[in-house]
Amino acid sequence: MDQFEIEERANRIDEIYVAHTSAHRAVAGIEDCLRRSLTAAEPLNAVLIGRAGTGKTTVCNAVLQHLPRRIDVREGKEVTVIPAFYSEIPSPATIRGVASSLLGALGDVHPDRGTAINLTHRVITQLKACETRLILLDEFQHLLDEKRSRREEYRQDVSNWVKTLINKTHVPMVLVGMPECEVLVDADPQLARRFQRRFRLDNLGFGGKEKGEFRLFVEALGAAIPEYCNLAGFPDLSSKTEALALYAASGGNPSYATGLMKETVIVTLRARRETTTMEDFAAAYDIGVSQSGSLVKINPFRLSQEELVRNIKNGFRGVN
Ligand SMILES: Nc1ncnc2c1ncn2[C@@H]1O[C@H](COP(=O)(O)OP(=O)(O)OP(=O)(O)O)[C@@H](O)[C@H]1O
Ligand SMILES: [Mg+2]
Known part of the structure; x- marks a missing residue:
């Protein structure tokens, strides 16, 4: 098996979506905004916030899965219907940049040609033509960074533009970004x-007597990985010790957890094996993929449950 095939198999983990409580709540809430906006006098908009890697863009993709683009025929003419789409606020955040980004997502052939006013006009026309019912606008925090947007007037400009677009088109919008x-x-x-x-996403909790979201998250991933990555076996992540080691390695962050799982599958396949072991997790951790999200300073996959608990506690106090 060549490197490309190995990496492609490991990357299939990206296709697994786990509808953990807060992700499910966000997806259902956004769908609710869309549906209720169809009959409401004013559209219902939402904000989806969460720290890096907590699953914001993943939630957007889950929403879009239920609202695919299609080609319809209207009065003998083919039209592209885009019920919902995803776009990002560019950096630096300017009206022209945001309008161009929306136009690109709406299939405009020259999304960067024209003045801000002209591009905005095309966005409004295109939203109508594509029968769009929902806009997901990610990277909202770009309004906070870069020298240009740090200046109050630029922020105000884009915020006002968003407001006007909603008023003019009646299409609800979800602003997605970091908590700040x-x-x-x-x-x-x-x-x-x-x-x-x-809607808020955060690192997932391990839980106490009852399994927390993180345990359910890695359990679901662990159960799906053999099929997605075509492996003969994968460790049982419903076990508390294994899940705790993963929690220590990732801090409960979904992105660090899946990143480590991908690296682990690569370690297995590079060793020409088809069954992943916990030792593969230890080796993947040593490579350093999740260490910046780790709660401990020692490889958690090489510790007993007792040592692990002690190290996590010490890590929180910052003494180990
Ligand atoms: N609900 C989920 N189910 C499965 N995997 C998930 C889920 N949420 C997050 N992940 C994993 O975490 C990774 C990062 O998630 P995502 O890109 O959605 O985070 P984000 O909040 O948008 O991060 P950023 O702020 O850096 O843009 C995903 O590629 C995926 O592997
Ligand atoms: Mg994102």
Whole structure:
């Protein structure tokens, strides 16, 4: 098996979606906004926030899965129907940049040609032509960074543009970004009023007597990986010791956890084996993929459960 095939098999982990409680709540809530906006006088918009790697873009993709693009025939003419789409606020965040990014997602052939006013006009026309019912606008925190957007007037410009677009098109919007960008919405009463629904994602908890979201998350992934990656076997991640080691390695962050699992599958396949062991997890951890998210300083896959618990506690106190 060549490297490409090995990596392709491991990367299939990206296709697994786990509807853990907060992800499910966000997906259902966004779908609710779309449905209710169809009959409401004003569209229902939402903000989806979470730290890096907590699954914001994954939630957007889960929403889009249920709303695929299609070609319809209207009065003998083919039209592309885009019920919902995903776009990103570019950095630096300018009106022209945002409009161009939306146009690109809407299939405009020259999304970067034209003035801000011209591009905005095309966005409005295109949203109508494509019968769009929902816009997912990611990387909202780009309004906070870069020298240009740090200047109040640029932020105001884009915020006002978003408001106007919603007013003119009646298409609900979900602003997606890091927790710090919520202040941008709350600082403007008109924006705060339009974006009342808030969905939050965070690192997943391990739980106590009852299994927490993290345990259920890795259990679901572990159960799906053999089929997706075509492996003969994978460790049982419903076991507390194994799940705790993964929790220590990732801090409960979904992105660090899946990143480590991918690296582990690569370690297995490179050793020309088809069954993953916990030793493969230890080797993958040594490579360093999840170490910046780790709660411990020693490889957690080489510790007993007792040592692991002690190391996690010490790690939290910052003494190990
Ligand atoms: N619900 C989920 N089911 C399965 N995997 C998930 C889920 N949420 C997150 N992941 C994993 O974590 C990775 C990172 O998630 P994602 O890109 O959605 O995070 P993000 O919050 O958008 O991060 P960033 O702020 O850096 O853009 C995904 O590629 C996936 O492997
Ligand atoms: Mg993202």
